[in-house]
Amino acid sequence: MNTFVHRYELDTSRPTVRSAARDAATRALLPAVVGWLVLIGVGFLIVGPLDDYPEGNAVEQWFADHRTPTMNTVSEWVGHLGMTEVVIGVTALTVAILWWRTRQWWFAVVPALAVSLQSLLFITSSALVGRERPDVEKLDEAPPTSSFPSGHTGASTALWLTMAMLAQRIENQVLRTVVTVVCTAIPFAVGISRIYRGMHGPLDVVFGILNGVLCLVVAWWYLRRDTSKARVS
Template identity: 85%
Template sequence: MNAFVHRYELDTSRPTKGQAARDAAVRALGPAVLGWLVLLGVGFLVVGPLNDFPQGNTVEQWFADQRTSTMNTVSEWLGRFGMTEVVIGVTALTVGILWWRTRQWWFALVPALAVSLQSLLFITSSALVGRERPDVEHLDPAPPTSSFPSGHTGAATALWLTMALLAQRISNPVLRRLVTVVCVAIPFIVGISRIYRGMHGPLDVVFGLLNGLLCVVVAWWYLRRDTSGAVRTR
């Protein structure tokens, strides 16, 4: 596990742009396509043979019944961690800081790759599946994309789990654990917020999380690194 997390510290050798592009196609895009097929398969199963769960909306309705003006405001602000504008802005800032601090463009690309792959899988699968949003009052304007999978949850997962991996470079153990816990918690908070606000059902959120998680793993793994027998240096 440590070799995976610290792979860009254990091997800092510079790849050519051609090597990086080939690795990204084989080691990131290839697995992402398989994940996309799974998303489509599950989505078509839900809206097709399963008839979108005729007895559904139980969880969504429960959340809707718990709404208060205070929680409406809190959920709106928490959901911003998965908003497109926030995700793009934080990703661009992270890429810039990584490039500046490490001078490793191939490493700095990782957050952008994770977020971009997630977005590609989400937009295309959502458009093809076309699942209706929950039959409860929506607290947010419904975007043109459909309900499955949750884009906000997937984007938050892709960004903030990548940030959790980056946080493992923090030398102070207390700060490292604190930042890791916060970053890991954010995608789940965003997912719950989306259910609370009537924009998604639990299945949408679960597969949004899985979509983002897949993209984090393949983005972090995209470049071949030699970690055999290496000793980590901070």
């Protein structure tokens, strides 16, 4: 048994709101700040000394040159899985269902914490770095945020990898495997769709994924849990 994945099952003790808030600040927010500093540093490196990483232009242009009507439609629908409205809606529904099924508010807030931290890191770092979007025809209207990091990719990573973690509670092995694989694949599909549609370059997507992974990990870890007596199998 993976004690990190199942930590909220191994220790179901009820924390106080105050202790949970303190843990969130020290175990989630502070590590996220460190990640934010790294994100900012990489972003400034890309737009500065790396001269906006021109090597990525070939990848962006390749996708633009190989567009088809079918893939245009597919990429549009895949990209919806990382849209703000969809991410917020699925997150809110997940929190509500978790709270209802487990009666553990301290566990139910994990998806919201992961998505919220990702959004905070993405919006602030994007505003500071200000990287221009790829110089190819764009299939979507460009939002006011800049290209680095990819917000769609980061949001989908934080949300759908959290869903993959939650799927480990499914008892049926086949269903658990299918749900895990699908949820894990979604962020990568969203990232590729964003490159395909001319909205982001490869590095934007890579660091969008890393941003989402970081926020998932610290959100899942935010609350102190005692797993010392757990048997690892």
